[in-house]
Amino acid sequence: MSFGEKYESFAKSLGELFKKYMNNPVKSLQIKGKDKNFTNYRLKTKSLPLFNLYYNMFYVTDSITGATRKIVPLNILEYMDPVVLAYLIMTDGNFDKSRNRVRIYTNSFKKEEIENLASSIHSKLGIYTGVLHDRKDQ
Known part of the structure; x- marks a missing residue:
């Protein structure tokens, strides 16, 4: 990281x-x-089997191309809580002062995954969320 x-x-x-x-x-x-x-x-961690669960949860490999892609797990709702959201914001987010909002950068995810993430934040934490197209492919 x-x-x-x-x-x-x-x-x-x-x-x-x-x-x-x-x-x-x-x-x-x-x-x-x-x-x-x-x-x-x-910081770098050792490569250990205990991390495989998380790797398999957040990455998929395309069976045709062999390319690996980061994903939002389908079951993200099960894991969403204030601590998960805090780490997500601290690692991939910021505060947009001009619009008084918190943004989470989800550039590498598919739209359906982002919608699932937004829905999970809203359902579990009662926080209003919106999915906005920022710029080309983001």
Whole structure:
């Protein structure tokens, strides 16, 4: 997992949660940008069988092309709770001040999957959700 410099404390807290599954602590890396340098925080877990359940839950392989794609599980409603939503927002979301809303970036998912996710958030947590087309293929 990789996080920008604003998310140092979040990356380190994840590092604490996963430390028994990691060989090394969270690393700070300097990334050279075009006009300036950035700090990035990365953590890597060991490849362990206990993670297979989650991999199989969130990834599918196309039987024809062999390509792997991240998905929203069909049964996401079973797992949706405030903690799941919080981690989803912290890893793939932001607060849009101009519209006073929280956005979750779901660019790689199919529309039906996003609708299922939105419905799960609304049903389980009573939070109004909307599915909006942002730009081409997103």
